[in-house]
Amino acid sequence: MNTNLKYLFGKIEKVKKLHFVVNHPIPSLNIQLNCDINVTQPNKSSIITQELGDWINKDGQKVISKNIYRWTAKNDSIIKLEHLRFGKTKPIFLVDFYNEKNNMWKSLKPHICEKDKYSAEVLISATNIKLIWHIESTKHTYNIVSTYYN
Numbered sequence: 001m002n003t004n005l006k007y008l009f010g011k012i013e014k015v016k017k018l019h020f021v022v023n024h025p026i027p028s029l030n031i032q033l034n035c036d037i038n039v040t041q042p043n044k045s046s047i048i049t050q051e052l053g054d055w056i057n058k059d060g061q062k063v064i065s066k067n068i069y070r071w072t073a074k075n076d077s078i079i080k081l082e083h084l085r086f087g088k089t090k091p092i093f094l095v096d097f098y099n100e101k102n103n104m105w106k107s108l109k110p111h112i113c114e115k116d117k118y119s120a121e122v123l124i125s126a127t128n129i130k131l132i133w134h135i136e137s138t139k140h141t142y143n144i145v146s147t148y149y150n
């Protein structure tokens with residue numbers, strides 16, 4: 001595992017909190033929530049992050065948010081990100097990240113979900129990790145920013 005990959009995995013291992021923001025052009029679709037994070041490392045090459053939080057929708061109802069991601073080092077320079085919505089044995093592939101430069105990882109190809117295209121980048125700072133999704137749909141372009149903290 002190269003130095004940049006070890007650094008990213010070391011930072012992910014320590015996260016405890018998540019601040020999640022959807023910046024959508026339709027105000028009612030904007031979301032902000034804070035989550036607790038549980039991190040496990042089933043082996044040397046992968047880390048699982050479990051996010052659990054809630055937010056209040058525009059109708060005043062509490063909505064539970066739960067996501068489970070698996071970050072896997074495919075080799076010294078590529079990290080695969082999968083969603084484990086259907087469990088560890090049925091992962092949903094999202095993107096492969098490559099290390100563009102120190103503290104920045106970018107998706108090799110966008111994730112396509114129906115007509116939406118999701119590109120992503122990971123930015124690492126001394127105090128947090130940001131997973132930024134850039135979404136292009138037929139009607140809108142918007143961002144989702146997940147900021148992970150210790």
